[in-house]
Amino acid sequence: MTTEALALLVFAPLVAGLVVIAAPRRAAAPVAVAALLTLPFGLWPLTLVVWRGETVQVALAGFAPPLGIVWRVDALALTMLWLTLVVVLVVSLHALTSFPPASESGQRFWPLWLILIASVHALFVSADLFNLYVTLELVTLAGVAMIAIGGKPAAMRAAMRYLLLGLMASLFYLLATALLYGQTGTLDLYQVGERLDDGALALIALALMVTGLLVKAAIVPLHVWLPAAHGKAPGPVSAVLSALVVKVALYILIRLWFWSGGAAGGDGAALLLGLLGALAIVHGSLAAITQTRLKMLVAYSTVAQLGYVMLLFPLASTAAFRAVTFHMVAHGVAKAAMFLAAANLLHALGSDRLQRLVGADQRHGVNVLAFALAGVSIMGLPPSGGFVAKWMLLEAAWRQQGWGWVAVISLGSLLAAVYVFRVVALAFAQPKGGSVRASVGARGGGRFDTTALAALLLAVLAILLGFASAPLVALIDRGLPPGMLP
Template sequence: MAVDPASTGASLLLPAIIILPVAAMLLAFLLGERRTVLTALAVTPIGAALAAAIAYVVWRDDRALVYVIGGWSPPLGVALRADGFSAAMLVTAALIISVTGLFAVGLFGVNKGERECRTSFAFWTLLLALWAAINGVFLGWDLFNLYVALEMLTFAAVPLVCLDGRAATLAAALRYLLFALFGSALYLLGATLLYGAYGALDIGLLSSQVRPEAAAWVALAAMTAGLLAKTALFPLHLWLPPAHAGAPPPASAMLSALVVKASFFLVLRLWLNLAPSQMSEVAAQLLAILGAGAIVFGSVLALRQARLKLLIAYSTVAQIGYLFLIFPLAVGTHPWAASAWVGGAMQAVSHAFAKAAMFLSAGLIAQALGHDRIAEFRGLGRVAAPAVLAFALGGVSLMGLPPSGGFTAKWLLLTAAIESGQWIWVLVMAAGGLLAAGYVYRVIAPALEPATNIPPAPPASISSGGVALALVLSMTAILLGFAPTEFSRLVLVGAPGAKTEFVR
């Protein structure tokens, strides 16, 4: 799977989508704090257009798009590569960052006549850095450059957790940082071992050289353990709930929707693109067991939470688990592998939109009530009906109810599990759906009851623009259930193993 060094005009889109947010971040430092908001908002639609163009080219040509930096082919040079899955994630990241950026104007914007605020400047520059790092992860094809992108992502995400400077959020950010640095050290150790054993860091070159031997097992095990810590997969999830729940709503939305997906994406790269099939089949079952534990454990803990943002954060722990069920179902060239791959891609995308919508909705609810204590939500529908609706629509996708994207994703994974005879994963997904219904019901049921002690909210207490943005995200998660066959065709471009025919 060596990289074709031929570069086309379209391949220049790959470095452009990484350079754009970096250039905007540097420009923000030159223009000053007051223009940082305008700079960030100006580049987000351009980045979304670049992501859409990359996805279109990959879909049109039915092959991965490759750019070789400087014209030097690996192993001497470094390649960027966009296959169908990475193209879909680039579009998802661009859209979510664009919407959450607009939402954040109400919290981190600087109005005319107001004093400039370092918190505002920090948020917008960190948003741009996070976006550049995520794009680097989705396009990276070199293990060391992926390490650089991961580190950039960590040092952009951690400060977003503690922007308010409170002791609780500082403690959560520090715990996140320690887990992330531990994960980075293990990842770098594994990459070093692979380079020492095979003399290459390019994933395409390594895939033709790695053998099921001790050096490869140790290296891939170390890298996987590090990435699982960054993904917050059970039982390495301890840092995620306090970090995501304590961050400002737009930061929580990006952290839960995108940041944890980056390290999961690299686990996919390691075991389904790099490792030989003999190794992938062994690792797949262990990864799926951890995913099943995350689904059950995260859902049960979500049911027990007293605060809305903590409930959503533990829900993220649970929903991450579904992503790891792709491993035992998509390994090899079996007839069901294509369904599993498309289902996993749909789960990653639909969860991103649903979870971003739910965190933004939680911020709007807290804005209306002054708190997010679920026990005091009786009559919430009278105060913040649109925010409750956006939360409920996101919950529909998490539960896997039709016609949402979550339903399509879980149906495809269930179909693959049944066709492959792996019934244990069917039971796990069914239990996860029921538990998700339980914790979503915990919020919606009291919100729809008659109000008791909640006074009507003044018209200005909830941003109408913020409500509209949350609804856009939640409706996107629902409408993904109607995604045409072209979505399946896109995410199967460059999929590992033989590309089998997929029919919706």
């Protein structure tokens, strides 16, 4: 049963993506929707097993490692799969309107979209260093293609830069995989952890692998590709890139560090990763504050929020792990909402320059509301999911007397408040001369359509995560890394 469920998660979107390419246009929408709607049925049986505290494990074609490849779903993987499901379903609702499957743009969008979903699923269930490389490459290629989909020069350049850096990062990762395989004779994540000794070769391999993943995860100072790539991509694409695609690299990094002996890098390396995270929080937030375009502001906010995840490495306690995993979910939902709302405002106003937002609340109230609600979670104000995540992280840092981390977490929230309020204040400001200038270049803005609904739905979910955090925390607790401090 669980084997079929796992296969469904990966192959339903993959096959649907290929069918959409080949099938006649009018078949695109039913095929895509049908594939998306089967995904919960794949995830549910897995959830039942993991909730009992077990791990789903499938050796593909019956070959055990080191020769064969294993798919494995534990609580961390399941949490990420649930985040993927929720974000993907709601963003698809947006895409059904913004990229109609039967249209020219939809014909380009939907195959890539479905293949991206299949790749992300395959990545989260992989428990094999090389399989992770293949899926990471697939995710990157699909992501790059989707950034370039609109054909605007700025987007093409951003996609090109992302592609080159992404391929370079993949090769760093592959080189490290080769070294680790040479030393341990296995590619299985857990076996590598057991067999790794802490010699110079292992350290070089870990350094290469971590560097590659930091590029993919856009951690300062290796974030240079992210703002343009996420800021210039079409709305649904930005949403899923920020919510899921960058998290994918962080997921592998966390796996590597706490499950595969990456911590052999030592306290110094962990501290360095934490400091990079702190730098990301400060730099990303300050850069977001100085942006003049809404989508670029949101993109820099992603740079900042990813920094919080890095604080897990120096803290290295189960409390911090719980907080950071919760943060990845909360940020994923809130950031997808923010990007969708920003894209809707851009579409309606004809430009996403911040000055154009003046008076937007009158004509585009739903989108402004969605942005503000998501902003509450990003700032970490109660009662949102972001608040719960940051509170747990503060508590974890406090308990270990990491006053520096406490200061950085608090500063990050303060700076986030500045850039979120800047947008919200402009949107609620009275336009000069009384008339709403937003009508210039407006394209059917005031309507309440599915694009606005999708943004609002995710924003409400981001808030609800704060009220209903218990089940998610309980799920995360079923898959804590082995041998961690409480």
